Amino acid sequence: MSSDYLTLLFIAIMIVLFIQLIVNYVSSRKQSVEVDVPRKIISKIRCVHGDYETEREYHEGDFVGKIEGACPKCGAELIIDTIYTKYFRQTTQSRK
Amino acid sequence: MELSNSSLVDKIVSLIFLVLLSLYFLTDIPQRLQFYRYSRAVAARLSVIESLVNEGMNKVRNYIVKLGVENPDNVLKNVVDNYFVINPVDIEPIDIIKRLGHLIESNEFKFKADLSRLLPKVTRDTLNNVAVSLSIVSALYIIYKVLKHYYLLGKKYENWILLMQLSVVLPQIVKQLTPYVKAIDDIIRGVPIGDSVGPLVAYKIIKLAPRMEIVEDTIVSRVEIEGRNVYVVKARGPGATVGKPGKAVAKLVEDLQCNVSRIITVDAALKLEGETTGEVTEGTGAAIGDPGPEKIEIERAAVKCNASLDAVIIKMSDEDAIRSMSTEIAEAAEKAYQKVLEIIRTKTRPGDNVIVVGVGNTVGVY
Incomplete structure (x- = not known):
């Protein structure tokens, strides 16, 4: 009788190990990872006298220091002051 | 009858265990299985890195085609596998910095002079963008070549420990290389990094x-x-x-x-x-x-x-x-x-x- 229990125990252990093997394999194939995806590139424009500031989407050919016309308040030069990218975090399923 | 059945199952299970233990301890089957497993894992990662290199090359190829280069593959082939710098002799440290600086400067000069010849009509800023993009692709390609070298060495000498080391380190390398390919777009567009x-x-x-x-x-x-x-x-x-x-x-x-x-x-x-x-x-x-x-x-x-x-x-x-x-x-x-x-x-x-x-x-x- 005790031999029967021992056999059952062995079989149970084998089943558990087999299931674990399958689970490990599947989880190693797919894993969710968090990645930063660029949403928008922004050009921040500022008046040289500092009395006006605006932001717009980046245009091809923009660079920090580029003159972007005249200030609507004082008429001085408007210059691209900073160019930065807004990222948002996205969870994706990918291979490990 | 019940007892004899259970005894048979008992014997079969014992036999399976005995066979498995013999295979595990007395043969090199586990090592062969590990070798096969790591080899497959490394090959999969290397193909990811290869696709990153190709993606980078395609981006630069499209960019230089836009700039008017008629034979972009020739430019890429010429650049990605050339312009290496051999480290100066370090067992004699006198003036080593001067020598290193001279080598780096000579290499840069040669690289930019060759690029100017291939792209004669572009501005200096655009030429710098092309040079940096090509440097990134070249670096990616060299990393890929070195990793592939170790993978093939591991396979050649059936060195499963070498393959295991590669399979452990490759996921990290893939994660580190991916931003470099994306950076090519930003460099080409002239966006600050x-x-x-x-x-x-x-x-x-x-x-x-x-x-x-x-x-x-x-x-x-x-x-x-x-x-x-x-x-x-x-x-x-x-x-x-x-x-x-x-x-x-x-x-x-x-x-x-x-x-x-x-x-x-x-x-x-x-x-x-x-x-x-x-x-x-x-x-x-x-x-x-x-x-x-x-x-x-x-x-x-x-x-x-x-x-x-x-x-x-x-x-x-x-x-x-x-x-x-x-x-x-x-x-x-x-x-x-x-x-x-x-x-x-x-x-x-x-x-x-x-x-x-x-x-x-x-x-x-x-």
């Missing part, structure tokens, strides 16, 4: 003040801040280049006859895991991450003139440094600018000559 934070701080000080090219691809501009003469050195923008800030500082110090009270370097620095991106800190020394020749020029200039050497660093990960500048780093540039102004106001006196060096790639920053 995280590493541009040093030149951005320099720009914030000089704005559109007149610039003078003091050495190749490096400018100096003089502005006055509360009675101090501030000489700002940065790479010549808005093309992608890091310039030669060390040589520029050496030349500037010579021009000023060593009348310099302080040299402040501003650069992006690699953060430790757990540190915050965009943290601005101040220290002592030359904040510049070159192989040596540029950094030593700044240190020698500071020692020669007995000038204090300050370092203002903006912390970021290697991914942040190579991808287009994030909001946190753009905000940190403003903080670093204020920190530089504070150093000038509190640690120098009116009439002093101060040198500020904005170190980094000036892509997208004039």
Whole structure:
């Protein structure tokens, strides 16, 4: 009788190990990872006298220091002051 | 009957265990299985890296086709596998920095001269963008070739430990290489990257003040801040280049006859895991991450003139440094600018000559 229990125990252990093997394999194939995806590139424009500031989407050919016309308040030069990218975090399923 | 059945199952299970244990301990089947498993894992990762290299090459190919190159594959083939630098002899350390600097400079000169010949009609800024994009692709290709070499060696000599090491390290390498491919787009478009934070701080000080090219691809501009003469050195923008800030500082110090009270370097620095991106800190020394020749020029200039050497660093990960500048780093540039102004106001006196060096790639920053 005790031999029967021992056999059952062995079989149970084998089943558990087999299931674990399958689970490990599947989880190693797919894993969710968090990645930063660029949403928008922004050009921040500022008046040289500092009395006006605006932001717009980046245009091809923009660079920090580029003159972007005249200030609507004082008429001085408007210059691209900073160019930065807004990222948002996205969870994706990918291979490990 | 029941007892005999259970006895049979018992015997079969025991036999299976015995066979499995014999196979495990008395044969090399486990090693063969591991070899096969690691070999497959490494091959899969290598194909990912190969696709990254191809993606990078396609981006650069499309870009140079747009610039009017008729045979882009010839350019790529010529560049990605050439322009290596052999390290100078190090068992004789005398003048090793000069020799290393000379080799790096010669290689850069040759690379840019060849590119100018292939792309004669483009501007200098565009040529710098092409040069940096090609350098990225070339670096990716060399990494791929080295990894493939070890993979094939492992297979050739059935060295499963070598393959195991590769399979452990490759996921990390893939994650580190992916941003470099994405960075090619930003370099081509001329968008500032995280590493541009040093030149951005320099720009914030000089704005559109007149610039003078003091050495190749490096400018100096003089502005006055509360009675101090501030000489700002940065790479010549808005093309992608890091310039030669060390040589520029050496030349500037010579021009000023060593009348310099302080040299402040501003650069992006690699953060430790757990540190915050965009943290601005101040220290002592030359904040510049070159192989040596540029950094030593700044240190020698500071020692020669007995000038204090300050370092203002903006912390970021290697991914942040190579991808287009994030909001946190753009905000940190403003903080670093204020920190530089504070150093000038509190640690120098009116009439002093101060040198500020904005170190980094000036892509997208004039």
